[in-house]
Amino acid sequence: MPEAAALAATLLAALAAGLARGFSGFGAALIFVPLASAALGPQAAAPLLMLMDNPTALPLVPRAWAQVAERAGRREIGTLVIGALVGAPLGAWLLVAADPVTLRWAMCALVAAMLALLTSGWRYHGPVRLRLSIAVGALSGFCSGAAQMGGPPVVAYWLGGAIPAARLRANIVLFFAASGLISFVTYLAAGLLDAALLWLALAVAPAYAFGLWLGSRMFGLASEAQFRRACLALIALSALLGLPLWDGLLQPGGR
Secondary structure (H helix, E strand, C coil): CCHHHHHHHHHHHHHHHHHHHHHHCCCHHHHHHHHHHHHHCHHHHHHHHHHHHHHHCHHHHHHHHHHCCCHHHHHHHHHHHHHHHHHHHHHHHHHHHCCHHHHHHHHHHHHHHHHHHHHCCCCCCCCCCHHHHHHHHHHHHHHHHHHCCCHHHHHHHHHCCCCCHHHHHHHHHHHHHHHHHHHHHHHHHHCCCCHHHHHHHHHHHHHHHHHHHHHHHHHCCCCHHHHHHHHHHHHHHHHHHCCHHHHHHHCCCCC
């Protein structure tokens, strides 16, 4: 893809990803990484999103921290973070070593599986268990390290419960703030961050930040039922957009 076209596609993907992230607290990678991977390659797309998302999402953290005021809620988030510390380095290794197309097919299969689980009507009503939370955090960390797609496991875990929408969104914001820091250290150690990627992040970040701000404003206009439907729709959209089938449309002479 020509450089100008690649930059334009990346900017549009960043705007849409920021809108989803600001509204629901997740979904940025599910939209951005598949599209940006076609233009830039997954080894650039995933670290690029991490560089944009970490600083632009910081304004959401204080309010989310206040909404999760009780110690038990923060401990639950911390348990998932422990799992992410284990999974993220493994995911980053896979990002460097695996075939990019194969990796994207696997991620799409994961998203589709999560959607099937959520729409099946089954819900986990038992108590939050330490081992289960660590396992979910590890799976999310692995997916974040590999493609910054750590949202589906965590959202499936929390969306199936009876957590109110505002609290659920706050949980997601806090977990991914911590997960983003883990990803930064992991990508730096893996050699995936360089000066060229940093300059590209500075160029694309304003579009992402605007989408994030707009999505945050839209959140207050939606009811809890609308919020949950939007989450499910984002998961479905991610499975479709992530398919490598569409790569040819973004290449010169693509059909």
